[in-house]
Amino acid sequence: MQTYACGHINPDSDSIVSAISLSYLKTELGEACTPARQGEISPETEFILKTFGLEKPLLKNDFSGDNLYITDYSDLAQAPHNLKETNILGIVDHHKLGDITTSTPLECWIRPVGCTNTIVKEMYDHYKIDIPKNIAGAMMLAILSDTVLFKSPTCTKADTKAVKELAHIAGVEDFKKLGMEMFLVKSAVKGASPRTLLLRDFKDFDMGGHKIGIGQLEVVDLKVFDEMKEALFADMKAYKHEGHRHTVMLLLTDIMIEGSQFLVVSDDESKIENAFNTKLVNHEMWVEGVLSRKKQVIPVMEKQF
Structure with a gap:
């Protein structure tokens, strides 16, 4: 039985990066975990992964018989196929509590912040696990994406604190400049169907x-x-x-x-x-x-x- 971390269908940058960041954390804690995704990545997410030299998570839409950490959602409408046949180990999310239920106790980190990666950052701090530079950089951009460069009403002090600390770890001096580069990529819609x-x-x-x-x-x-x-x-x-x-x-x-x-x-x-x-x-x-x-x-x- 393998263990995966995976976000919602039609994944955004937070879903993809939180699957990567949570998988690394769990693996460092002695629980081998593989990042996965339920769909193709967006140009913005591709920019993030390329900027920090990270691979795309495994494309997978069915976790029957596997262990699964859910990231960035808790609604059945956004879940993979055959979720009832999947052993859900935990949920890490920043949205409203959805309708996913389990038959056994599970680990839950659900906080009213602007981005799931802000919560994952708090998990790293809690377990005293160092974050690699490339993962820290990706987490930083995912938070800037979800909080719309801190302009979103969902943005909290925890998000801004996390970005500053992650930028320091990643060695990024001007995170706002890099964030705007990311949004320019996100704005490039010509040629897309x-x-x-x-x-x-x-x-x-x-x-x-x-x-x-x-x-x-x-x-x-x-x-x-x-x-x-x-x-x-x-x-x-x-x-x-x-x-x-x-x-x-x-x-x-x-x-x-x-x-x-x-x-x-x-x-x-x-x-x-x-x-x-x-x-x-x-x-x-x-x-x-x-x-x-x-x-x-x-x-x-x-x-x-």
Whole structure:
């Protein structure tokens, strides 16, 4: 029976890097653990891995008969196939508590911080395990990604402290400059298919018995989407139908002016309008100050459903 650490489907940088960082920690503690991923990596994550010379985690969508540490989620909708046949050893996460249950006790590190890697950093400190320079650098960028360079309302003092300490370990003098380089890579959307963009950071949620899918693309200038919206809407409609979803939303988030353009395909658009007290015009609306799907979108959506 092998042991793995793995994040959610359509993995973002936090999911990928936390699988790597947690696996190294567990292995150092005497429990051989292999990092895995449930999907292809994004250009941003590829930038992080290449910058610090790290390999992609193993691509794996079924852990039947294996041990598993879950990172960056606790919802069944984001879990691998046949989870009931998997021995879950622990959960490390920074989201709301989801609906995954176990038949035996497990290790849980769940904290209201901006990034799972902030929690993993605290685990290293707790166990007094040194973090390798390359893993520290990747963790640093993952935190900067999830906290949108500290601009997100999810960002805490623990996140900023972790970034500074990880930057020191990694030997990075100007972490903000490197973080902006990462976001410029993240903003490069030309040439990518609508489906690739929709699923780059996409999660399904169960809200009142309805399947709600919400994706997010964070860029430094929303103009990159000017000629792509028609194709994005067409693919959102197709993906909604394919998955029998009530709603598919795509947040186009501008990290510079700090807000999000919502693209919405829904059986009931009034739910979204009521949630944000804003009217949709041609299935779009701008919501000032929205940077975090986790803290500013999911909670208000769940109240409506």
